[in-house]
Structures are given as C-alpha cells and as structure tokens.
Amino acid sequence: MVQGIANWNTEQTEEWLQSYVDDWVAFYRKHTTDGEVASYIPVLQEADPDNLGITIIGKNGITIRSGDDSIPFTMxxxxxxxxxxxxxxxxxxxxxxxxxxxxxxxxxxxxxxxxxxxxxxxxxxxxxxxxxxxxxxxxxxxxxxxxxxxxxxxxxxxxxxxxxxxxxxxxxxxxxxxxxxxxxxxxxxxxxxxxxxxxxxxxxxxxxSIEVTMDDLARIGMILANDGEDPDTQEEIIPRQVARIAKALMLTCGMYDASGKFATYVGIPAKSGVSGGILAAVPPRVREEELPFLDGCGIGVYGPALDDKGNSIAGIRLLRHIAKQWDLSIF
Ligand code: DON
Missing domain, CATH: 3.40.710.10 (DD-peptidase/beta-lactamase superfamily)
Structure with missing residues (x-):
C-alpha cells in the first residue's frame, strides 16, 4: 500500500511521484465515509461524498493530478x-x-x-x-x-x-x-x-459561489508559495507583503478551530471551504536530503465529505500523509 520515499532522487520521473499519489488517494478515499457533505447550504448537499482528488503543481512545472480531478466546485x-x-x-x-x-x-x-x-x-x-x-x-x-x-x-x-x-x-x-x-x-x-x-x-x-477546480487551487497555491510572483512569467501578481500575510493567516486561521492541529500535523498554510476544497501553499524549503517539491508547490484538494469543523475529512488526512512522506512542513 502506502510506501515511503527512502529511495527518492531527482532523477525519478513525474510518473513515479504520480504512482505514489494514486496509491494515497485510493487509500484515503475510504476515509470519506467518516465525513458528511455540507447541508446547511442545500445545493452543496448534492455533492458526491465519495469524491476525493488532488492536484500538486511544482514551481519546476511538475504537475501531479490524481483522483476526481475534473469536478468543478465552489470556492x-x-x-x-x-x-x-x-x-x-x-x-x-x-x-x-x-x-x-x-x-x-x-x-x-x-x-x-x-x-x-x-x-x-x-x-x-x-x-x-x-x-x-x-x-x-x-x-x-x-x-x-x-x-x-x-x-x-x-x-x-x-x-x-x-x-x-x-x-x-x-x-x-x-x-x-x-x-x-x-x-x-x-x-x-x-x-x-x-x-x-x-x-x-x-x-x-x-x-x-465562484466555481473552480483542484487545478485552479493548486495554481493559486503555487503563486502564494512563490510570494505572489508567477514563476512562469516572473510577473508580480500579488505584492509580496500581502502574499506573506495571506499565508500567515492561512496557517493560523485557515482551518478554523482545527488550525492548530493542522499546523502541528501538516505544517502548511492552507484554507478550506465547505464545498470540500482545500487550497495549500508549500513555500520552498531547505533540506539536506533530496525530496519532492523543495522549490515549493501549490496544492488543490477536493473532497466534499467534511469533518465536524467544516474541513474536508479525507482531504486533510491525505495532506497530512503527503506532508509527512515528503517532509512538506514549513517548521
Ligand atoms: O458563509 C458560509 O457559511 C459559506 N459560504 C462559507 C463557509 C465555509 O466555507 C467554511 N469553511 N470551511
């Protein structure tokens, strides 16, 4: 089932990372049954609680996309x-x-x-x-x-x-x-x-009610991770100071009254929505070993079954797992 990354090296291909993420999404999809879709906004109740998907976009252009990736959802x-x-x-x-x-x-x-x-x-x-x-x-x-x-x-x-x-x-x-x-x-x-x-x-x-996809959230996350600059064009889309405050707020308040736990166990600035989306920004990090996405990445998750705080239940567990495997924590 889920494997470690002991043999990671930079020569490995996108497909290699992809196979890990596919395994993890398949595993955590089973966790969707522990949550429930939001019902206090009636239309949100129509979402399929089994859905789970993730997109990861690296500053280096690597894109990993797994699970239910084509479903639009509201922010x-x-x-x-x-x-x-x-x-x-x-x-x-x-x-x-x-x-x-x-x-x-x-x-x-x-x-x-x-x-x-x-x-x-x-x-x-x-x-x-x-x-x-x-x-x-x-x-x-x-x-x-x-x-x-x-x-x-x-x-x-x-x-x-x-x-x-x-x-x-x-x-x-x-x-x-x-x-x-x-x-x-x-x-x-x-x-x-x-x-x-x-x-x-x-x-x-x-x-x-703005409609997006996991890919969109991953791209926004990647630009935030890069302090507001689009790494493809070097254009400043968000002023650096503003992007940094946004990330600080995401880390301290983005998952509401689960923000402390998320910071402790995942350690990534992230923001959830009751539609089941999560936007996460992984800033570049310095590690002695070779690990995926050391230059930073953006992550978009979709999993409409929520926990009692209003956060995607399987999405959080999937992020926690990936953060642990790839040492994504900013701390
Ligand atoms: O205002 C509301 O209640 C919703 N439109 C948004 C709440 C929300 O997404 C909370 N997130 N987990």
Missing part, C-alpha cells in the same frame, strides 16, 4: 483569502488591518460569540465569516458586481481564465443565509461595515 471560504488580498491591494495593508485583526478565533467559522463577549474593536481575522463579511464591505465598488470584479480579475491573472459564479449555489446560499445575515446585522450595529449590508452580503455570497 466557499477559500474566497476569503482572495477578498482579503484584493482589499489589501485596493486599500493598503494598514487600512485593512486597522479594521480586521489577524488573531485565530478558536471558534467555529460562523461564530460571533467572541465579538459580543469580548467587545473587540474589530473582527478576529479575515477568514472567519464575521471578518470576511467585514472585508467584503471594505472592497471598492458600489454594487456587488463592482466589488467582485477585482476578485475575478485577480483570479484571471493567476489562472488564465475568468472563473464563473455558480448561480445555483449563489441562490441557495442567499436563500439559506440566516446565520450570515445575523452576523451582518451584528457587524452593522457595532459599526464595522463600510458598505450597505445587503450589497456586502450579496457580494459575499457571490464570492463564495
């Missing part, structure tokens, strides 16, 4: 990384960090308990719903489409095509958004929002 919370990046690019880092903190909340992604109990001056971080809705309110633009455009343009710069919004998911999300509306009204009451609440929420639901 959901992974979009929070993009909206924060766009906010920083539009308004500047200082402006954003004055209005949203960078501390792990240690609570569920849709909780506002700390906001109310601790009477904080700003939401804990941009990756929980309260922080992300605040970030979306800070984006330039008077309409949801104006606010969304730079997010789609940033994605187009990274992916080479402009992703679409899945209208069915958007409508399902909008029509089942009681919790996010409650969060929104609370944020409005305490004065954290800088745009109209309805436009902010409409933008937030649309950004969560």
């Amino acid at each position: 959901q919370s992974i979009s929070k990384v993009l909206s924060f990046i766009v906010g920083c690019m539009e308004r500047g880092v200082a402006y954003m960090l004055d209005r949203v903190d960078v501390e792990p909340a240690g609570e569920a992604f849709n909780s506002i308990i700390h906001l109310e109990m601790k009477q904080v001056k700003k939401p804990f971080n941009p990756l929980i719903n309260a922080g992300a809705i605040t970030v979306t309110s800070l984006l330039e633009g008077k309409t949801s489409d104006e606010k969304l455009k730079p997010i789609l343009e940033l994605l187009e710069d990274m992916l080479g095509y402009r992703p679409a919004i899945n209208v069915e998911v958007y409508e399902s999300e909008r029509d089942s958004s009681m919790r996010n509306r409650a969060i929104g009204y609370y944020l409005l009451e305490v004065g954290f929002l800088e745009s109209d609440l309805n436009i902010t929420l409409e933008t937030y639901f649309k950004q969560c």
